[in-house]
Amino acid sequence: MKVKIEDRKNIKDSMLLAGVLIAIIYWILDSIFNIFFSSEFNFITQLIGPDLYNVYIRLTVLCLFIIFGSHAQSSINKLKQTKDLIREGEERLKTIFDNVQTGVVIVEPETHIIVDINPAATKIIGASKEQVVGSKCYSNTCPEGQDQCPLTDLEQNIDNKEIVLVTDDKRHLSILKTVVPITLDGRKHLLESFLDITEFKKAEEEKAKLQNQFHQAQKMGAIGTLAGGIAHDFNNLLMAIQGHTYLMLMDTDSSHPYFEHLKGIEDHVKSATGLTKQLLGFARGGKYEAKATDLNHLIKNQNQMFGRTRKEIVFHEKYEHNLWTVEVDQRQIEQVILNLYVNACHAMPGGGDLYIQTDNAIIDENYCKQYQVEHGKYVKISVTDTGVGMDKDTLQNIFDPFFTTKEIGIGTGLGLASVHVIIENHGGFIDVYSEKGKGTTFQTYLPASEKEAVKEMKLHEEVLKGTETVLFVDDEDKIIDVCQNIMKALGYEVLIARSGKEAIEVFRKNQDSIDLVILDMVMPEMSGGDTYNKLKEINLGIKVLLSSGYSINGQAREILEKGCNGFIQKPFNVEDLSKKIREILDQ
Numbered sequence: 001m002k003v004k005i006e007d008r009k010n011i012k013d014s015m016l017l018a019g020v021l022i023a024i025i026y027w028i029l030d031s032i033f034n035i036f037f038s039s040e041f042n043f044i045t046q047l048i049g050p051d052l053y054n055v056y057i058r059l060t061v062l063c064l065f066i067i068f069g070s071h072a073q074s075s076i077n078k079l080k081q082t083k084d085l086i087r088e089g090e091e092r093l094k095t096i097f098d099n100v101q102t103g104v105v106i107v108e109p110e111t112h113i114i115v116d117i118n119p120a121a122t123k124i125i126g127a128s129k130e131q132v133v134g135s136k137c138y139s140n141t142c143p144e145g146q147d148q149c150p151l152t153d154l155e156q157n158i159d160n161k162e163i164v165l166v167t168d169d170k171r172h173l174s175i176l177k178t179v180v181p182i183t184l185d186g187r188k189h190l191l192e193s194f195l196d197i198t199e200f201k202k203a204e205e206e207k208a209k210l211q212n213q214f215h216q217a218q219k220m221g222a223i224g225t226l227a228g229g230i231a232h233d234f235n236n237l238l239m240a241i242q243g244h245t246y247l248m249l250m251d252t253d254s255s256h257p258y259f260e261h262l263k264g265i266e267d268h269v270k271s272a273t274g275l276t277k278q279l280l281g282f283a284r285g286g287k288y289e290a291k292a293t294d295l296n297h298l299i300k301n302q303n304q305m306f307g308r309t310r311k312e313i314v315f316h317e318k319y320e321h322n323l324w325t326v327e328v329d330q331r332q333i334e335q336v337i338l339n340l341y342v343n344a345c346h347a348m349p350g351g352g353d354l355y356i357q358t359d360n361a362i363i364d365e366n367y368c369k370q371y372q373v374e375h376g377k378y379v380k381i382s383v384t385d386t387g388v389g390m391d392k393d394t395l396q397n398i399f400d401p402f403f404t405t406k407e408i409g410i411g412t413g414l415g416l417a418s419v420h421v422i423i424e425n426h427g428g429f430i431d432v433y434s435e436k437g438k439g440t441t442f443q444t445y446l447p448a449s450e451k452e453a454v455k456e457m458k459l460h461e462e463v464l465k466g467t468e469t470v471l472f473v474d475d476e477d478k479i480i481d482v483c484q485n486i487m488k489a490l491g492y493e494v495l496i497a498r499s500g501k502e503a504i505e506v507f508r509k510n511q512d513s514i515d516l517v518i519l520d521m522v523m524p525e526m527s528g529g530d531t532y533n534k535l536k537e538i539n540l541g542i543k544v545l546l547s548s549g550y551s552i553n554g555q556a557r558e559i560l561e562k563g564c565n566g567f568i569q570k571p572f573n574v575e576d577l578s579k580k581i582r583e584i585l586d587q
Contacts, residue, residue, distance in 0.1 A: 107137045107190040109181075115189070124175075124196050127168040137192065139166075165194065173198045209370065231276040232522065235549035236476055238276070239571035242269045243482030246574050250489060273571055290426075292325045292451035293333070295379055296358055302337045303356065310341075312351030320358045324448035326379050332422045333446075339419050340383045340442050347387025347440060355384040361445065371429035377448035378428070384441040390434040398432065419444075464578040468515035468585055469493040473503040473531065474547070475523040479570075483518075490578055500526030504534050511539050516585055521548035532559050543584050547572075 097104060103121030105114055117132050125132060158179040165175045177194040245265045252259050296319045303315055344354055358381055365375040390398070399420040423430055427447045434440035470492045474480050480496055487494045495510060497503035500523055507514060517535060521528035528546065535542050546559060549570045560567060565584045568576065 103175075103194045103196070105132075105137065105192040105194075106182075106184070107192055109188060109190050112137045121194070124165065124173065124194070125167055126171075131168070137190075162197070165196075174201050206370065210372075232549035234272070235276050235570040236479055238269050238272055239549075240478040240482050242266065242571045242573060243486055245269070247482070247485055247489065269571065290327050290329050291454045292449050293328050293330055294323065294453040295326060295333070295381065295446075296320070296323050297453075298330060298333060299337060299356060299358065299381070302334055302341075306338065306341050310345060313345060313348065314351075314353050316353060316355045318355075318357040320360055320379075322360075323358050324360050324377060324379050325451060325453045326426075326446045327449040327451060328426055328446060332426075336419045336422050336444065337381070337383075339416065340444075343416060344383060344385035344387060344440070347385050347389070352386040354386075355382070357382040357384075360448070363445065373427060373429050374447070378445040379448050381444045381446075382441060383444075384439060386439045389436045389438045389440055391436050395432060395434055399430075463490065463574055464582040465491040466582060466585060467491050467493075469495065469510070469513050470581070471495045471497060471503065471506060471510070471514050471517045473497045473500070473517060473523075473528075474520040475499055479520075486574055486577070490574075490581075492581075499523060500528070500531035500534070503531055504538070507535055507538060507542075511542075515543065516581060517542060517544045518547055518581075519544055521546055529559055532562075532564065536562075543587075545580055545584055 097118050100118065101120050103124045104118040105121050106116040107113065108115055114133055114135055114137050117129055119129075122129050122132060158177055160176050160178055163175060163177050165173045167173060174197050175194040176197055177192060179190055179192045182189050182191045245262055249259070249262050249266075252262060299319075300317075303317065307313070307315055341354065348354075358379065361378045361380045363373075363375050363378050368375040398416050420430060423444055423446065428445045430445070431443040432440065433443070470487055472480065472483055472487065472494055474483070475498055477498075480498065484494050484496060493513075495506055495514065497506045503517070503519070507517070519528050519531060519535075523531070526534075528548070532544060532546075535544065543565050546564055546567045547570060548567075565587070566580055568580050572580075
């Protein structure tokens with residue numbers, strides 16, 4: 001600390017005054033002494049100086065006393081300045097100690113007793129200074145050092161070491177701790193400083209979780225594209241197999257020895273179709289036809305059908321009384337429920353209890369951030385089993401395609417993967433809670449809708465026929481051959497086109513007689529979307545039924561929104577095809 005100019009002047013004046021005063025006192029005392037011992041009593045003479053020698057001595061003494069007085073005064077002033085600097089330093093350190101946001105604790109190293117603590121540390125610990133001072137340091141700031149102190153007993157270096165701090169209300173916080181030795185009042189102490197990084201760690205974990213979700217989305221997208229392509233081609237093959245089987249069954253009596261084999265082929269096609277639907281469930285994120293739906297009604301129907309085949313499972317159902325509607329593809333949500341039930345049954349091979357519950361839920365913005373969905377109203381479906389449960393490693397992988405804990409031949413690993421993508425594609429999300437040996441709960445959230453639930457009309461199971469003219473457009477001969485024969489068997493006149501360009505030419509020539517166009521979405525050169533636009537230019541009132549081995553993707557949804565009359569996914573059976581055709585033609 002530098003001394004100001006005014007202070008220097010005051011110090012100089014004080015030193016000079018002290019020296020002069022001491023010298024004058026000496027001069028007077030010496031004069032008095034000479035008066036008593038001199039033969040000539042003359043005070044004035046003695047005061048001035050009886051001789052030149054005596055004057056020199058007095059002047060010398062005067063200078064010495066001035067120098068001594070100056071030095072004494074300087075030493076006193078320096079001592080005073082040092083005390084002021086020490087006091088200011090202590091005040092500055094106390095201000096820093098009391099106001100720094102890092103927790104600081106002073107510990108006596110032999111007894112591990114806390115002798116002082118700053119406000120930041122008491123705030124982090126959650127206790128007053130009086131409560132903490134006098135306690136053992138490891139009771140809060142280093143609980144793992146209760147038996148052996150890392151620093152004093154184990155001689156470990158503690159510099160920004162991450163440890164756990166236990167608060168007064170028994171919460172566990174992550175802190176970065178540093179310990180250094182210091183000397184206070186001549187005694188050795190330890191200065192422990194720590195910074196609460198709990199929120200920082202949570203933010204890092206959240207960042208890692210989001211990165212994992214991003215990589216998962218990329219992986220799912222790549223696998224979905226591959227799976228979608230495979231499913232599309234496989235659905236076309238199944239369409240041909242199913243169509244030819246139906247045509248053979250039309251000419252085969254039930255007493256024929258091949259009749260049961262043909263029915264078996266149909267059943268196997270249905271099983272294979274279920275597999276491709278699971279592939280399409282997370283391929284391209286497609287939805288079919290979304291409708292405002294009462295999930296209570298949908299789940300009750302699903303429980304009745306599933307319960308008939310699983311007598312060893314006891315269902316416990318609890319439904320929200322005024323459940324909000326959701327706008328969903330009902331078949332896909334049925335598939336979600338079915339896959340969750342099948343997964344639960346595999347977790348309870350000897351039987352058990354299955355709890356199904358629906359609830360209205362309002363999800364806040366903070367909770368939605370981790371799932372990257374909009375906050376607001378949701379409908380929650382909870383499916384809880386009493387099965388074997390899952391460990392953390394299994395939980396992290398359950399939604400990965402082809403990941404399964406089941407034996408070969410029992411599971412494909414597609415069920416939960418398709419569940420995840422279907423729910424995500426509907427704008428929802430899934431929470432999973434599970435412990436080994438304590439069962440599993442899947443909580444599925446779907447955005448609520450303001451629309452009223454659409455009441456489903458029960459359709460008859462018979463094949464519906466007609467006499468209208470249909471233009472069938474597809475680029476694969478095997479599909480054309482079988483579908484042409486099927487529609488002829490249903491009574492329709494059939495025109496064929498093997499590409500978009502050919503479809504436009506055929507339609508131009510026969511537009512007055514064509515009542516319906518069944519249009520494949522995926523074709524070379526001209527896509528189904530471009531073909532649809534050209535057909536609408538020729539005749540705005542044309543009726544079109546889209547057909548594809550894919551589920552409804554972005555382009556198909558766009559065409560449906562433009563006024564296309566319907567969508568049917570391959571492989572479709574004759575009953576579904578006949579109903580779709582009649583539904584559109586009878587509008």
